[in-house]
Amino acid sequence: MVVVMSASATDHDVRHVVERVEGAGGQAFVSRGVVRTIIGLVGDIDAFSGLELRAMPGVADVHRISVPYKLVSREHHPERSVVWVGRLGRRVPIGPGTFTFIAGPCAVESAEQTAQAAHMAAAAGAQLLRGGAFKPRTSPYAFQGLGSAGLRILAEVGEAVGLPVVTEVTDAADVDEVAEHSDMLQVGTRNMQNFGLLQAVGRAGKPVLLKRGMQATVEEWLMAAEYIAQRGSLDIVLCERGIRTFETSTRNTLDISAVPVAQASSHLPVIVDPSHASGRRDLIVPLSRAAIGVGSDGIIVDVHPAPEDALCDGPQALVGRELRELAQAVRVLPPMLGRSPATAGGAG
Ligand code: PEP
Ligand code: MN
Numbered sequence: 001m002v003v004v005m006s007a008s009a010t011d012h013d014v015r016h017v018v019e020r021v022e023g024a025g026g027q028a029f030v031s032r033g034v035v036r037t038i039i040g041l042v043g044d045i046d047a048f049s050g051l052e053l054r055a056m057p058g059v060a061d062v063h064r065i066s067v068p069y070k071l072v073s074r075e076h077h078p079e080r081s082v083v084w085v086g087r088l089g090r091r092v093p094i095g096p097g098t099f100t101f102i103a104g105p106c107a108v109e110s111a112e113q114t115a116q117a118a119h120m121a122a123a124a125g126a127q128l129l130r131g132g133a134f135k136p137r138t139s140p141y142a143f144q145g146l147g148s149a150g151l152r153i154l155a156e157v158g159e160a161v162g163l164p165v166v167t168e169v170t171d172a173a174d175v176d177e178v179a180e181h182s183d184m185l186q187v188g189t190r191n192m193q194n195f196g197l198l199q200a201v202g203r204a205g206k207p208v209l210l211k212r213g214m215q216a217t218v219e220e221w222l223m224a225a226e227y228i229a230q231r232g233s234l235d236i237v238l239c240e241r242g243i244r245t246f247e248t249s250t251r252n253t254l255d256i257s258a259v260p261v262a263q264a265s266s267h268l269p270v271i272v273d274p275s276h277a278s279g280r281r282d283l284i285v286p287l288s289r290a291a292i293g294v295g296s297d298g299i300i301v302d303v304h305p306a307p308e309d310a311l312c313d314g315p316q317a318l319v320g321r322e323l324r325e326l327a328q329a330v331r332v333l334p335p336m337l338g339r340s341p342a343t344a345g346g347a348g
Helices: 010-022 045-049 111-123 148-161 172-180 197-201 220-228 256-267 274-278 281-294 321-337
Strands: 002-003 028-034 037-040 059-063 084-085 093-095 098-104 128-130 165-168 184-187 209-212 236-240 270-272 298-304
Touching: 002 010, 002 270, 010 028, 010 037, 059 274, 093 098, 098 111, 098 321, 111 148, 128 148, 148 165, 148 172, 165 197, 172 184, 172 197, 184 197, 197 220, 209 220, 220 236, 236 256, 256 270, 270 281, 274 281, 274 298, 281 298, 281 321
Parallel strands: 098 128, 098 298, 128 165, 165 184, 184 209, 209 236, 236 270, 270 298
Antiparallel strands: 002 037, 002 059, 028 037, 084 093
C-alpha cells in the first residue's frame, strides 16, 4: 500500500501517518520527492484499511499495490499451476507445458447426437469432452437442456469414447448431482458472480472451469476464482470467452490480451473459448491459432454432427472441413511453442 501526501502536507502530517501505521504493527517507508512525499506501507493490508488513512490531514491518496485476491495470485504462488481432470489413469492435465483441446456439443440434445459429436471430438484429437445438460439461455422459450437425463447421457458417452467430461452447473442446488456425473464443473459467463454457486462448486471436490463474465474485468474474474479457492478448491481453470463491446460483427469480442494478463496475475491455467467468443464457425480456426500463439493453455470449442439442426448455437458449431483444419492447427502449432498435447494418464 502506498500513501501519497499532498503537496502542502507538513512534516507533522507525515509523522502522524507513520505513527498510525506503526501503531497498527506495520512499517512505513517515507520517500520525499521535490514536490510530494509518498509513504510505502509494509504489513497487514487489512489492518491498514481500518486506519482511515485517506481521511488524515495532508493525505492526497492511498493506493493498494498488493492484489486483492490471494489464493489464486502469483504473488502468493509464483509457479503456474497444472489442473488435472478425470479419474486416475485417465487424468488430463491443463496448464503450462501442455495444450488441452476440449470439444463437444454446446448442448446434449440426445444420446445419438452426443455420441456423434463425441466421436467427432475424439477423432479431432480432443482430450476432454464438453456438453451442456443445464443450459443458461437468454430466452426462457429457448431449449433449456435435458437436465439430469442429459448429465447421464454425457457421462455414458464420455465413458464410451474414453474422455473425461466437463459440463455446466447453473444452480447451487444441482452441484452435487452434476459433480457425481462429471469430471469438471463449468461455471458459465452469466454466473461468474453468482457467489453462492461459486462457493458450492468450491466445496464439490471436482475441478472447476470458470468462464469470464461477459462484462467482468480480469480482476473481477480473479476475485470470482478466489471465492472458489476460499472454499477449498484450487483446481480452477479460467476461460476467456469474449466480452461485450460495441462491435456487432461477432457475438462477443475475444479479449485475447486477457490470456497473458490473467496468467501474469494468477497461477491458474487459462484457456480460450473461440466458439462463444465469436458465435461464428468461420472464425474458430483463426481465433484458435491466436489463442495458441498468445500462450493459452487450451481451447474449448463446440462441435455438432448437423449444425443446421442444433438446438443451441448451431452457427458456431464445427463440422467437416473446419473441424479438420482446427485439428491440424492444434496438432502442429502448440509443439512449435514448447507445448505437447495434453494426453491422458499422467500421475496427477
Ligand atoms: C457454454 O459453454 O455452453 C456456454 C453457455 O458458455 P458461456 O457461459 O461462455 O456463454
Ligand atoms: Mn453455447
